[in-house]
Amino acid sequence: MIDWLDFVIPCLHDPIPAGRVMSILPSGELEYDVPKRMQATGTYESKMWVRSQGGDGEGRATELYISGNPAKFLQGHNVFGCELVCDLAAGVVRKILDTVGISSDLTVAQALKGNFSVKRIDITRSFSFASRNEVKAVLSSLAIKSRSRMGRAQTSGGTVYHGKQSRRHTLKFYCKAEELEAGEKHKLPAELEKTPIKEFAETLLRAELTLRSKELIELEKTEGKHFTPKVLDALYFDYFGRIEMAAQAYIPSEEIKLLSRSIRDSYLLWKEGVDVRPMMSKPTFYRHRSELLPLGIDIALPNEQVECEIIPLFRKVTGRPVGIPDWAYQQGLVYQSRVGG
Structure with a gap:
């Protein structure tokens, strides 16, 4: 549309x-009239x-x-x-x-x-x-x-x-x-x-x-x-x-500070290339993943595989x-x- x-x-x-807008210079000369x-x-x-x-x-x-x-x-x-x-x-x-x-x-x-x-x-x-x-x-x-x-x-x-x-x-x-x-x-x-x-x-x-x-x-x-x-x-x-x-993104430092400690730790480990899945229970892993996805981070994907991939918007x-x-x-x-x- x-x-x-x-x-x-x-x-x-x-x-x-609708009226007019005029500007008069100090000399008295009309500058514009629109x-x-x-x-x-x-x-x-x-x-x-x-x-x-x-x-x-x-x-x-x-x-x-x-x-x-x-x-x-x-x-x-x-x-x-x-x-x-x-x-x-x-x-x-x-x-x-x-x-x-x-x-x-x-x-x-x-x-x-x-x-x-x-x-x-x-x-x-x-x-x-x-x-x-x-x-x-x-x-x-x-x-x-x-x-x-x-x-x-x-x-x-x-x-x-x-x-x-x-x-x-x-x-x-x-x-x-x-x-x-x-x-x-x-x-x-x-x-x-x-x-x-x-x-x-x-x-x-x-x-x-x-x-x-x-x-x-x-x-x-x-x-x-x-x-x-x-x-x-x-x-x-x-x-x-x-x-x-970018297929993945990094979270700006000011936003990292707003994450809960456990979510922040999972993100920072993932950023360093660590597979965090074995480090926590399955429900905890998926809870952390669901909270990070809106920020463009998918901890289910190894960071080193996707960090440089660029794809068209649509x-x-x-x-x-x-x-x-x-x-x-x-x-x-x-x-x-x-x-x-």
Whole structure:
């Protein structure tokens, strides 16, 4: 699905009355004078930003800059959703322009043809696991064992990032169920609380690719028409394919201190190449193993056999890819193009 979209689309119109931001130098000279952006309200009070820009010399703006989450704006949630970029842009344009009283037909037609500039796009996929705990274990493993051309992973608030501060592209992983519980910004609207959406999200690992303007220019993917489903798939798996997973990992020293003494001793012996299985009872061994697995350590495998093995990400992240469930269409919980054309 498309989880974020920033785009600029041609639209000759009277500027949307959102106010202006001005800067005046100490000399009294006007440094800049730009229109402010305003929030447009979509489904279940979800928001996207919109701003008039450009000019025709007669007081009319020539473009709209639109930014936000099209899935939330059009259907009220982003647990699953459409990834037809042109259809989404057209739906967003229709809803925004109808709200502010600007004729939308010509601009919607341009959106459906893909005649708009893309400044940022977030492409996301979901993978289903047996439980939320398994999702969290996978995230722990990704945090410790994954690496890419941008180096090792960074973590923040339960999310695992590659290129978190990059101005070009970012890859991130997170537990969708925990995101829905992370506060007002992310929670489901009250109207959707009794639908199957929340239960569906319970076991989902979300893996998301953000492509920003500099990267899009280099890729020569700067227009809506460029983002066909085939291209989206190719981009997604190309970037995530650059992440590698170590078959085993070492636990950072600060985390070792948090382990119980017995678990710590088992780990340190294993790290030195000792087979710890004969040193304890079978139940104790499997208890220690189960506590270390979420950290990316399997003491059942000899350390010296696996410590240097590097494997592609999607051979290691073994969750089941999930799309839009049938019941979402039946219950009207997913946006389907209603703009015609």
